[in-house]
Amino acid sequence: MPGRAAAQAGRARRIRSGAFPYALILPMAILMAGISFYPTLYALYLSLTNASLLRLDRALFIGLGNFRRMLADPIYLDALWRTLRWDLVVVGSELLVAIPMALFLNLSFRGRGLLRSAILVPYILPPAVTALIWVYMLDGNFGIVNDLLLRLGLIDHGIAWLSDPLGAFGAVSSAMVWSGQPLMTIVILAALQAIPDTLYEAASIDGAGAWRRFVHVTWPHILPTVLFLTLMRMIWMSNHIDMIFIMTGGGPGFSNYTMSVYSFVQTTRFNIGYATAIAVSLAAVLMLASLFYVRHLARKILA
Numbered sequence: 001m002p003g004r005a006a007a008q009a010g011r012a013r014r015i016r017s018g019a020f021p022y023a024l025i026l027p028m029a030i031l032m033a034g035i036s037f038y039p040t041l042y043a044l045y046l047s048l049t050n051a052s053l054l055r056l057d058r059a060l061f062i063g064l065g066n067f068r069r070m071l072a073d074p075i076y077l078d079a080l081w082r083t084l085r086w087d088l089v090v091v092g093s094e095l096l097v098a099i100p101m102a103l104f105l106n107l108s109f110r111g112r113g114l115l116r117s118a119i120l121v122p123y124i125l126p127p128a129v130t131a132l133i134w135v136y137m138l139d140g141n142f143g144i145v146n147d148l149l150l151r152l153g154l155i156d157h158g159i160a161w162l163s164d165p166l167g168a169f170g171a172v173s174s175a176m177v178w179s180g181q182p183l184m185t186i187v188i189l190a191a192l193q194a195i196p197d198t199l200y201e202a203a204s205i206d207g208a209g210a211w212r213r214f215v216h217v218t219w220p221h222i223l224p225t226v227l228f229l230t231l232m233r234m235i236w237m238s239n240h241i242d243m244i245f246i247m248t249g250g251g252p253g254f255s256n257y258t259m260s261v262y263s264f265v266q267t268t269r270f271n272i273g274y275a276t277a278i279a280v281s282l283a284a285v286l287m288l289a290s291l292f293y294v295r296h297l298a299r300k301i302l303a
Helices: 004-048 065-071 074-105 112-118 126-138 144-151 165-191 198-205 210-238 243-248 261-266 272-303
Strands: none
Touching: 004 272, 065 074, 065 272, 074 112, 074 126, 074 165, 074 210, 074 261, 074 272, 112 126, 112 261, 126 144, 126 243, 126 261, 165 243, 198 210, 243 261
16 A cells, blocks of 8 residues: 555656646747637638628628638739739849848958948838838939939939839839848848858869859858748738838729738728638738748758
8 A cells, every 4th residue: 555655646746747847838828829829710700701890799700701702803813913923023132132232241341340230220110111211212203213313314204103003013112122131131141151161261272263152152051041031021021011001002003902901901991801801811822832832842942
């Protein structure tokens, strides 16, 4: 009997010691459930209803009605393509700017530290402030862009950049690239600084020039970082609203509606059920695209 009691006491201690780590993370798990899982489940529920912000308590379950409505909605279908266009142009342009900038900032020169700090200014500005700056710069009557082009003789009259669908897209994309590329630059710079100098010394001894050192030493080492940044920025840009809406309102017309902007517009019209369904469809598209990107494209490139 004493031996059995001792064994039971030992098992109880093991259970308590095994449960202790879970007890430590339980508060955080409850917090995560409250701020993440519950809103997600509630969003899924709203997407299956005809909920309106004016009568939220009288929402009726309509099943897949909102999703069937999306498939017949030309604005939504066009927004799919415009979201892809927005992602590819902005993220691709940011990479084209960030990689040379990071390579330059990785060199040794006087004032390098100051310049590294200065390039962060566009990123730390609130998107609303950046959008208003660019709106005033591109104003058709007194904007500095038209003034410079007129002085250089490249145009003979002011251009209303934000009144043209393609011009508005180019303006918003340029503003977003200006605002977002510092983040990419700094992250890629951190990856560059992790490359051992001995690799460059060995490549130089073998007779490799600057281009071959970049292709065979620099690029393979920063590629994982570039792939990660590309995925994250594509997700962030797909959900971005501020710059597009403040600069153009999604226009002219619906010409710059992305899925997130369209969802936001529906929310301002109190159609929370349909707006949530659009947001859920965007989340599903991003999840599938991310899985494909990670499992196939990124894996093949890094293999």
